[in-house]
Amino acid sequence: MKHKKILTIVLNGHHPFPSPGSSAGGRTPSGIVPEEACFFRALSETYLPLIEMLSRLENHSVPFRLGLVFSPLLCGMLRNEGLLCRYLAYLDKKIEFGKQETERRTEKPERDLARYYYEADVERRILFTEVCEMDILGVLNRLQKRGRLEILSTAASYAFLPVYTPIPALIHAQIETALLSHRRIFGKAPRGFWLPEFGWTGELEEYLRSYGFSYTMVSPHGLVLGKPQAERGSFCGVKSLRGLCFLGRDHYAEEDLTSLRGQGAPVYRDSFSDIGFELPLGDLEPFVCAGGKRCPTGYHYRNRRNLFYDPEEARNRAAEGARLFLARRVSRLEEAGRYMEGDVLCLCAFDADRFGLAWYEGMIFLEELLRSAAASGDLELLSPQDYLDSQDPGGFQTVLPEFSSWEEGGYAETWLDASNDWIYRHIFRAARRMVEVSGRFPNDTGLKERALNQAARELLLAMGSDWPKMLRRGINSEYAGNQIEEALKNFTDIYETLGSNYISTEWFTALEKRHPVFPFINYRVFAKKK
Numbered sequence: 413m414k415h416k417k418i419l420t421i422v423l424n425g426h427h428p429f430p431s432p433g434s435s436a437g438g439r440t441p442s443g444i445v446p447e448e449a450c451f452f453r454a455l456s457e458t459y460l461p462l463i464e465m466l467s468r469l470e471n472h473s474v475p476f477r478l479g480l481v482f483s484p485l486l487c488g489m490l491r492n493e494g495l496l497c498r499y500l501a502y503l504d505k506k507i508e509f510g511k512q513e514t515e516r517r518t519e520k521p522e523r524d525l526a527r528y529y530y531e532a533d534v535e536r537r538i539l540f541t542e543v544c545e546m547d548i549l550g551v552l553n554r555l556q557k558r559g560r561l562e563i564l565s566t567a568a569s570y571a572f573l574p575v576y577t578p579i580p581a582l583i584h585a586q587i588e589t590a591l592l593s594h595r596r597i598f599g600k601a602p603r604g605f606w607l608p609e610f611g612w613t614g615e616l617e618e619y620l621r622s623y624g625f626s627y628t629m630v631s632p633h634g635l636v637l638g639k640p641q642a643e644r645g646s647f648c649g650v651k652s653l654r655g656l657c658f659l660g661r662d663h664y665a666e667e668d669l670t671s672l673r674g675q676g677a678p679v680y681r682d683s684f685s686d687i688g689f690e691l692p693l694g695d696l697e698p699f700v701c702a703g704g705k706r707c708p709t710g711y712h713y714r715n716r717r718n719l720f721y722d723p724e725e726a727r728n729r730a731a732e733g734a735r736l737f738l739a740r741r742v743s744r745l746e747e748a749g750r751y752m753e754g755d756v757l758c759l760c761a762f763d764a765d766r767f768g769l770a771w772y773e774g775m776i777f778l779e780e781l782l783r784s785a786a787a788s789g790d791l792e793l794l795s796p797q798d799y800l801d802s803q804d805p806g807g808f809q810t811v812l813p814e815f816s817s818w819e820e821g822g823y824a825e826t827w828l829d830a831s832n833d834w835i836y837r838h839i840f841r842a843a844r845r846m847v848e849v850s851g852r853f854p855n856d857t858g859l860k861e862r863a864l865n866q867a868a869r870e871l872l873l874a875m876g877s878d879w880p881k882m883l884r885r886g887i888n889s890e891y892a893g894n895q896i897e898e899a900l901k902n903f904t905d906i907y908e909t910l911g912s913n914y915i916s917t918e919w920f921t922a923l924e925k926r927h928p929v930f931p932f933i934n935y936r937v938f939a940k941k942k
Contacts, residue, residue, distance in 0.1 A: 415749040417791040418757045419741055420659070420799055421782070422479035422629070423764040424606055425459065426570050427451050427486050428878035429929055431895055447891065449699075449707050451489065452502045456710070458768035459490075460536050461775045463544060463551055469782060470560060476782045477795045480552065480764075481564045481606040484593040485876070488929045490548050491597075500541070505698035506533050506710065512695070513687075513711055521720045522713055528723060529711050553598050562795035565594045565602040565625075568930060571875040572827045574613040574815065575836065579843045581850075581938045583619050585872065588937040589930055591623060596932055603797050604628065608877050609826075610661065610761075610818035617652050617812070627657035627800055629761060634816030635660045642811050647748045647756045649800065650811040657805055658813055659796055665760040668740050672733040673771055678717045679725050681772040685714040712772075730773040734780035742790045754807075757799060819881075831889075832880035835896050842871050842903050843938075849910060850939040862924070863915055864935035867906040869927055871938075874899040902927070 430447035469476050482490075489495055510530030517523040544551050555561045567573060568589035576582040587605075594602055605625040607616070612630045620628060627649070635642035635650060635658065642650050646660025673680070688699045688709040699707040715721045741758045748756045767774030785793045794802065819826040828836075846867060853864060874896050882892035902923055909915050 415745075416755040416802075417742060417745040417749065418755055418799055418802075419738075419745075419785050419791050419793050420479065420757065420759045420796055421785075421793070422481065422564070422606075422759065422761045422796060423462075423767070424481040424483075424566075424761070425486050425764040426481070426483040426566070426608075427454055427489065427765075428570075428876055428895075429485050429489065429873060429927070431873075431898060431927060446701055446705065446707055447888075448495070448498060449502065451495075452499050453708065453710070454765050454769045455499060455540075456503070456533070456536055457772070458765045458775070459548060460539055460544075461768050462764065463548060464539055465775055465779045466555055466560065467543075467551070469779065469786075470555070470558070474783055474786050475793075476560060476786050477562070477793050477798055478560065478782070479562050479564060479604070479795045481566050482549065482552070483566050483570050483608075484568045484590050485570060485929060487549055487593060487597055488931070491931075492928060494928075496546055500537070502698075503533060503537050503540070507537065509696075509698055509709060510534075510711075516695075521722075525713055525721060525723075526711065533710070549597055556598065562604070562797050563594075563598055563602065564604040564606045564796070565590050566606040567608050568593065569872040569876045570608045570878065571872075572609050572611045572817070572824070572877040572880070573607065573616055574611045574817075574824060575827055576839075576875065577613060577615040579840060579847075580619075581847045581940065582843050582875065583616070584941065585868065585937040586875070587619060587623050589868075589872065589933055592932055592934070593930065609881075610816065611824070611827075611877075612813055612817070613815045614812050617654055617656055621654045621656050625656070627659060627796060629659045629661060629759065629796070630813045631816040631818050631822060632660045632663045633822055634658075634813035635811065637814035637816075638811040639814070640809075640811060642813075643809055644748075644752050646759065647745075647752060648754065649757065649803065649805065649808050650813075651805055651808040652812055653810060655805075657800055657808065658811070659757065659759050659799070661761045661818065662741075662744075662758045664744065665737075665741065665758065666762075668737055669762070669766075672737055673774075673777075676726075676729040676733050676773075679715050679722065679729050681712050681721050681726060682714045682716050682718070683712065683770075683772065685712050687711045687713065726773050727776050730776040731780040734777045735784055737777075738781055738784050738788065742788070745791065755803065759796070826884050827877060827880045829884060831886075832883040835874070835880060835883075838896075838900050839871070839874055842874070842900055842907075845907050846871050846903075846935075846938045847940060849907065850936055853910070854936065854939065859915055859917065859920070860910070861935070863906050863910060863920060865933050866920070866924055866927070867903050867910075868933050868935040868938060869930050870899045870903040870906070872933075873927060873929065874903070899927070 514526045517526045567586040632646040686708040879892040
């Protein structure tokens with residue numbers, strides 16, 4: 413019997429909400445805080461190039477299928493008019509800076525590289541304003557309707573869900589708020605749920621099934637150590653007793669991606685050589701914050717060998733790496749097919765910003781991978797739901813995956829250790845209070861309802877998995893701590909204000925403007941389920 417070899421690629425788009433009130437760096441003269449600039453770089457180097465790449469594939473009639481996750485927080489940021497206007501101002505400043513840079517660089521190849529970066533920024537502005545009409549989510553939804561994408565849902569504030577299962581209201585609030593956001597933006601209920609950080613525990617099964625999800629994805633050791641052990645590993649889906657399907661991520665795909673990126677590293681752009689850390693401060697007005705703190709400009713002239721960066725050489729190496737990556741996937745699927753019955757699956761799941769923001773040539777790699785996979789006669793390129801629709805889930809082995817994540821150690825060390833365990837007692841206390849006020853004020857309207865909704869937003873923001881991860885890694889840890897403390901303080905202030913029956917409209921309106929996430933949130937998602 414001939415096996416089908418199936419490749420499924422899923423990209424996860426997420427970015428933490430950049431609260432201006434928590435920034436330690438201050439605003440630039442252009443009015444941008446460093447944390448916003450990080451989001452703007454992700455827009456310029458990952459999300460807009462992703463739109464450009466997917467549109468190019470469609471225009472070239474490449475029959476690609478891709479799974480895509482855009483977290484509710486990221487979706488909210490891409491719909492936030494003020495943030496998008498500041499992005500345009502940032503882009504305009506970059507273009508202005510690029511003009512000056514092309515004049516400063518008089519010798520080849522620096523002059524050509526400066527022109528290359530300058531023209532890329534001009535093209536991104538045209539793409540964003542004229543092609544996308546500042547609506548990236550609308551473009552993605554149109555691609556989904558045309559059958560190119562499957563867009564999955566994830567938790568509202570990208571919380572690491574296993575640590576919050578002791579208070580069911582927190583899980584309900586994360587999922588219900590995410591579903592409300594997803595339906596409003598994409599017009600349909602998602603069938604797949606992306607677990608933030610691949611954080612899985614068996615207690616989540618009941619929640620996902622009750623909200624109508626048909627599948628999720630887990631780390632391969634979650635299947636290998638499952639009850640019982642998944643006999644076909646991550647090469648085939650499994651299902652729970654409740655009918656929830658699980659797809660296992662290909663661990664070796666992660667290893668191969670890292671290895672191939674490393675092998676090409678000498679010719680790839682050196683991300684640490686940004687001239688924003690070399691030029692005199694007087695030449696960097698758009699990229700200097702309070703206290704002389706510098707921000708990256710996007711202008712890099714060196715590769716990893718400390719030689720002049722050659723975009724064409726790097727492009728060829730990335731494309732070559734993509735073809736080798738695909739060949740390795742096909743080889744593994746062929747080998748697995750010799751020892752198991754039925755179709756064999758390879759699920760490649762990655763954070764989207766690895767392609768572009770973290771690895772400048774990554775989007776070239778991804779495009780060549782999709783082109784080569786679509787043209788390959790050796791495998792089928794399917795979205796996760798495509799794969800499930802092509803199978804008989806009734807024939808899947810019944811397995812309950814083990815507790816797992818995709819971070820260091822494979823469990824919960826990243827989100828629960830001495831650097832960050834202090835946050836949970838405060839979040840749990842706020843959660844109990846939120847459940848209480850949701851029950852005490854079930855039918856309130858007007859200003860009190862707005863206050864309760866904002867309290868819900870602040871609690872969800874405090875739950876984000878980004879903050880404990882930053883604390884654990886010691887990266888932007890002061891900012892992460894400020895984010896948690898500010899959100900919980902705002903929650904507490906609202907809670908105490910509700911108790912006194914007095915709300916300062918001026919203070920409260922300013923708070924809504926500072927944290928304008930989840931605009932359609934309903935605080936009653938925290939109420940006890942009957």
